[in-house]
Amino acid sequence: MPTILGQNQYGKAENRVVRIVRDGETHHIKDLNVSVSLSGDLDDVHHCGSNANVLPTDTTKNTVFAFAKEHGIDSAEQFGIHLARHFVTSQPAIHRARIRIEEYAWERIDSDAANSRATDADAFKHSFVRKGQETRLSQIGYDGERWQVISGLKDLTVLNSTDSEFWGYVKDGYTTLKEAYDRILATDVSARWRFNWTDDEQPAPDWEGSYEQVRRHLLHAFAETYSLSLQQTLYRMGTRVIDRRGEIDEIRFSLPNNHHFLVDLAPFGLKNDNEVYFAADRPYGLIEATVLRDGAEPQIPVDLTNL
């Protein structure tokens, strides 16, 4: 036969599960979008349509919702670990599971009122407003022996209105760009970081605490770097995370350079002293790189975006 089947996987994508925990009047919320992907002895279903080894994608969906009850959702990562372990250990034909999760953050509508003891503050204890900002990401892989946990975020939009330059670059026959000594630097941070936790014998990281700290380091490194290029800023963001967070061995970024062009107001007799900018859509610079702990093997795929 001239053709063969290569890598394949299947499952139910984008299961939108919301979990409420009631602690008296005070409620807590977890809001996830969970995608299941399974691999294993699946040649027959491709070759002749035999589903004898196929756990239906509908069943993987049911499992997501049932596990939200059975195990709760302490963190997206822990929830994904429960799911991945279940599919690999309970299904003889399934040898690998990958769970991908997007998490949407909520905050209380009025935290002052909600945290007070006044009776009229009770309403706020179960009222939430979606936080907006970044989407938190997790990917959990399991092959029955070892874990691979990659967390991350996307659409965290940041901007420095100064402390950014760009000059000293290569000039060829197609170069028209003028050097810049004080420009806006803005990007939508998309990042994925890999934990060095791979084994049930190791103590698991504090998934929630780790996320908050990585996010804080990314924001602070972005703010504190006097930037000569977006690559330099990216590298500082990466090294900050690797240096400060011992549980993480690798981080990859995909950073669009959200161009803010200084508008030429001279035709109208006006001087534009770094005051008025046009925020452009396309095209945009795209800067991507991996930063690793020395000795670590790169495992995060190169493509975080499809463009």
Next chain:
Amino acid sequence: MPTILGQNQYGKAENRVVRIVRDGETHHIKDLNVSVSLSGDLDDVHHCGSNANVLPTDTTKNTVFAFAKEHGIDSAEQFGIHLARHFVTSQPAIHRARIRIEEYAWERIDSDAANSRATDADAFKHSFVRKGQETRLSQIGYDGERWQVISGLKDLTVLNSTDSEFWGYVKDGYTTLKEAYDRILATDVSARWRFNWTDDEQPAPDWEGSYEQVRRHLLHAFAETYSLSLQQTLYRMGTRVIDRRGEIDEIRFSLPNNHHFLVDLAPFGLKNDNEVYFAADRPYGLIEATVLRDGAEPQIPVDLTNL
């Protein structure tokens, strides 16, 4: 001639202007998306392509950027007033201008650090992260005599995890819905409110302060209403704003009912005690209404959405 020209308008849409104000190391940012729409003596351009009365849309774009320098951007509303007045008073053929503005909010990356006096906090004084959450909206209309200012917001996503019921409704031959005595109520608030400021002789509202207060009232009324229907919650949100904000005479809402369905876990031997929900996409309920100060004339168009 069997056909005639009806209402018409033209301009440049979605001018993305970012204005930075430098107060020493501390920078301030305004991030707007400005759409210009002009009406007037424009029959000829439609009938025969004569552009003699047409100020190019490119010029309206230039004016947006130039005015960001000339007038600054104290608020979206004030900026729109400058623009609308300019087009109507400077162009003999233009009799009406409508300026629509979306505003994207930013916050400082670390407000504690940015507000401190420590030298190493300087970096944070010009570093921002986009706030996410709602998009603020403004629409300024001017006909040379009177102003119409409609402000608003969209995509403010809120959720009450209890204190919502739905029962006692009409049942016909197509009704299968079961009555609910404790359900999630969630929506993406889209609202527009009209100011009773119409005349340059009146003192103008505090546009920035008014927005913050209206937003707060909307959130609090949503949180505090024990809801028997989304219509009731909507009406409470509207009356709260009209009651508390004397500068506003009319408010209109378009509130999708973001269904969160309690998942049936019985087939798996599990009880779902208001814990696990499926967040659905389509279809969704859509509840729309206007709330007016008694005696006020409704002016906000019925359609805030295109569906």
Next chain:
Amino acid sequence: MPTILGQNQYGKAENRVVRIVRDGETHHIKDLNVSVSLSGDLDDVHHCGSNANVLPTDTTKNTVFAFAKEHGIDSAEQFGIHLARHFVTSQPAIHRARIRIEEYAWERIDSDAANSRATDADAFKHSFVRKGQETRLSQIGYDGERWQVISGLKDLTVLNSTDSEFWGYVKDGYTTLKEAYDRILATDVSARWRFNWTDDEQPAPDWEGSYEQVRRHLLHAFAETYSLSLQQTLYRMGTRVIDRRGEIDEIRFSLPNNHHFLVDLAPFGLKNDNEVYFAADRPYGLIEATVLRDGAEPQIPVDLTNL
């Protein structure tokens, strides 16, 4: 009481119904997105949450799916008429219904094979590929006495690579645009047209045939107009429809001017003789107008877009 309830409506939006008709091996498909909106005696539900007059939005959803079986879907317009009549005539508290429908077109995967008599062509008789291009739109309003049917389309993207000029316009202190004597003219046609059928006594239009003819006239008028401004092209498109289609009294357009800027290649020693263009995103011109049959009253709302 200082506040009053104004216009209000409610229903289930975006019911995605697909109807298959089997004619032996040959299948036919209709793919709709149906939104229901009802008005009437609904003060109580807003004021105090009494749902005694409220037909649940869930029931309106069920009715959409049930009617797809009971009445079939000959056309989106006819389907909407069935629905609107049902809600107004069967529900005492409902006095007005508005049904909005998006329709997605499909074509057979291989029409030659599907239309042949060969046995091996049977597979193609129930295999479809989505056509892409425009989304067809319908809006049916009914108050128990009179009908208002507005059909339309959106996202029909067209481009003339020549036969477009723009010059002779107003120049003020903010004008920098250079006159153009041979430019690309491109737009995404968004149009709504109103039928003069309002009464069950009148013979109803051929909804399907009318749509095809209006679409053809719009395309041909766009192609055949030597354009001195997009307003002129718009007006020719409108008059063509009003002149040729007696069943239509009013048409409104919202036409973005999708700018294609000639790229300056002189810095690279190259001449750009109307060959290489940059297709811009934002900002864009936005040209909107209504064309009416003489004597007809304008009824289509001014805002087809939300910007």
Next chain:
Amino acid sequence: MPTILGQNQYGKAENRVVRIVRDGETHHIKDLNVSVSLSGDLDDVHHCGSNANVLPTDTTKNTVFAFAKEHGIDSAEQFGIHLARHFVTSQPAIHRARIRIEEYAWERIDSDAANSRATDADAFKHSFVRKGQETRLSQIGYDGERWQVISGLKDLTVLNSTDSEFWGYVKDGYTTLKEAYDRILATDVSARWRFNWTDDEQPAPDWEGSYEQVRRHLLHAFAETYSLSLQQTLYRMGTRVIDRRGEIDEIRFSLPNNHHFLVDLAPFGLKNDNEVYFAADRPYGLIEATVLRDGAEPQIPVDLTNL
């Protein structure tokens, strides 16, 4: 130093270039979205912000537009080859280039008229309507020695209204799905296929002709497969391409199972004999696999989507 730099790349993404070729009155159009990504000796810019080896992303943008003039755009693949070769051979520090291209298809507004010799048909010779349907994709990689060309498409939405079953699958404690013996099968085809052309010495494929044939084989295999699972349909689509197109060695698919659920009309006293379906959004099955020519090495990345 505890951190090291891993894989990195940079360039300008989403350059929207439109190329018009005038053949007398008859014009031809190519409409591309081109993303450039370069790798090489770029450690310094990450470590210390030295741009000495950095060709600005702005220059890569200029090159895209200049090359559209200098080389024309015979096909997206050929255009990408020109660009990739240029960056690698002209920039000493750049060792690898990857060009990604999306292509949007246009058709003439009235091909009958445009192809006729009548004078009044001239207008149609330079008037186009965007075709909709799929987006064509190309990715060209070059390291100075060997080429890797991966073409593909996305968003080609297809549907079989019968000839699809799903039964005989694994049932565990979370399985509730009922077996189906006549269901709708629908998907949005996303596929990438790799050419075995890797060397300038080999004759290059007919890129345009190859695309049309692969697209036709995908549609026909989808239509002609009596399907017992989407995996089976996928595999048939893949083998058809590998069997029939000798220039292609590998193809990968990401196929969402666009669920169309038969609506239960029994509560309304109606029988639903495969007539009325609800087209669901989320969640959806997601089936992904690679099909290879025997002996070929898999090179297409596993992730075509980010979920």
